[in-house]
Amino acid sequence: MHPKIKQLLQVTLSLGIALWIFWFLYRDIEFDSLQTQLASSNWAWIGISLAVAWAGYWLRGWRWALLFRQEEEQLPVTSNRAYHAVMVGYLVNLLIPRAGEVARCTVLTRNNGIPIGQAIGTVLVERSVDLLFLSGTIFIAFLLENELFLSLAGQLVNLSSLTSSLLDKLPLLLGGTAVFLLFMYLLRMKYRNHGFVNKMQLFFRQLLSGVLAIGNLKNPLGFWLSSVAIWIIYFLTMYTVSQGIGSAANLSGSQVLLVMVMGTIGMIAPVQGGIGTFHALVAYILVVFGVPESDGKIFAAIIHGTQMLLVIGVGLISWILMLKTPAWKKPLSS
Numbered sequence: 001m002h003p004k005i006k007q008l009l010q011v012t013l014s015l016g017i018a019l020w021i022f023w024f025l026y027r028d029i030e031f032d033s034l035q036t037q038l039a040s041s042n043w044a045w046i047g048i049s050l051a052v053a054w055a056g057y058w059l060r061g062w063r064w065a066l067l068f069r070q071e072e073e074q075l076p077v078t079s080n081r082a083y084h085a086v087m088v089g090y091l092v093n094l095l096i097p098r099a100g101e102v103a104r105c106t107v108l109t110r111n112n113g114i115p116i117g118q119a120i121g122t123v124l125v126e127r128s129v130d131l132l133f134l135s136g137t138i139f140i141a142f143l144l145e146n147e148l149f150l151s152l153a154g155q156l157v158n159l160s161s162l163t164s165s166l167l168d169k170l171p172l173l174l175g176g177t178a179v180f181l182l183f184m185y186l187l188r189m190k191y192r193n194h195g196f197v198n199k200m201q202l203f204f205r206q207l208l209s210g211v212l213a214i215g216n217l218k219n220p221l222g223f224w225l226s227s228v229a230i231w232i233i234y235f236l237t238m239y240t241v242s243q244g245i246g247s248a249a250n251l252s253g254s255q256v257l258l259v260m261v262m263g264t265i266g267m268i269a270p271v272q273g274g275i276g277t278f279h280a281l282v283a284y285i286l287v288v289f290g291v292p293e294s295d296g297k298i299f300a301a302i303i304h305g306t307q308m309l310l311v312i313g314v315g316l317i318s319w320i321l322m323l324k325t326p327a328w329k330k331p332l333s334s
Contacts, residue, residue: 014097014271021276025283026301029294037245037298045244046302049237050310056233057314061086063226067122068114069218077112081325084318085111091315094273094308101127113328133231134264141261144254148288235260241303247295248286255289263303273311278304 061083068077089104105119217223238260242248251259262285266278279300286296 018271018275025280029297033294034298042244045240046306049240052233053237053307056230058083059226059230063223066219066223084322087315087318090311097270097272107322110327111325129227138261141258145258245299247291248299259285273308
């Protein structure tokens with residue numbers, strides 16, 4: 001099958017699943033109820049949430065640029081260009097799940113001459129750090145809402161069954177990994193002088209340099225403080241929206257935090273922009289907190305819809321600006 005046809009089928013299938021989940025969740029919501037909720041919402045609070053979210057996007061760009069500023073070199077990546085590349089990535093993610101990470105790296109490669117492998121390496125660093133902070137956020141949510149958290153975890157995952165299954169399959173996983181590594185080693189030894197292999201080795205060296213960038217930062221304090229600030233901004237975005245919607249205005253800070261965790265997990269799902277999965281998980285946890293089901297679904301639709309419009313609007317602006325930016329050219333050696 002042609003790669004483009006395969007990709008088109010994957011995108012279509014992913015979008016189909018997302019739209020089916022969305023339809024299934026909202027099939028019983030009357031349009032009048034949505035109109036009433038929209039009319040009664042405090043749009044000043046929702047506007048604040050959009051401003052806070054935009055600040056988070058800019059901060060992501062600033063943090064990403066720090067990964068290219070290492071002790072031994074100064075690569076030409078400004079915070080402004082890194083921000084625009086990030087927004088192009090978010091925009092692409094609305095069309096093709098997970099393709100945004102490659103898209104934003106491609107933007108920096110085109111406009112700044114950053115090796116694609118190194119750019120991807122820095123993205124891996126970012127994702128690892130975000131996973132660390134997500135784990136920390138889940139732990140904080142557990143401390144604040146431990147009884148509810150354990151009840152939800154027990155409903156969603158059978159922990160004893162999962163542990164038993166992993167232990168049973170551990171020898172198979174270890175054996176398969178060893179065989180794969182041996183196969184790759186033999187393949188490399190046989191074709192080590194081949195041009196394609198040399199290019200792949202260069203790519204992985206660049207990838208490794210990007211991953212190791214976190215250990216050579218000129219501004220490590222700024223990197224870690226901005227990482228903390230990004231997750232605080234996630235919380236503030238959800239909190240300000242909850243203040244703007246009457247049915248959720250009485251949620252406590254710890255409850256909003258758990259709503260944020262569920263929404264983040266929904267956004268990780270491999271569907272365009274978290275459509276359907278975000279709505280389902282956010283609405284579910286709101287119902288657990290006593291919010292009427294229809295109001296919980298409308299709350300999820302409002303926050304996801306407004307954030308999606310924000311990404312489309314500023315993402316298109318960034319895309320246009322990056323297209324107008326001249327492509328980077330390697331300086332001629334003297």
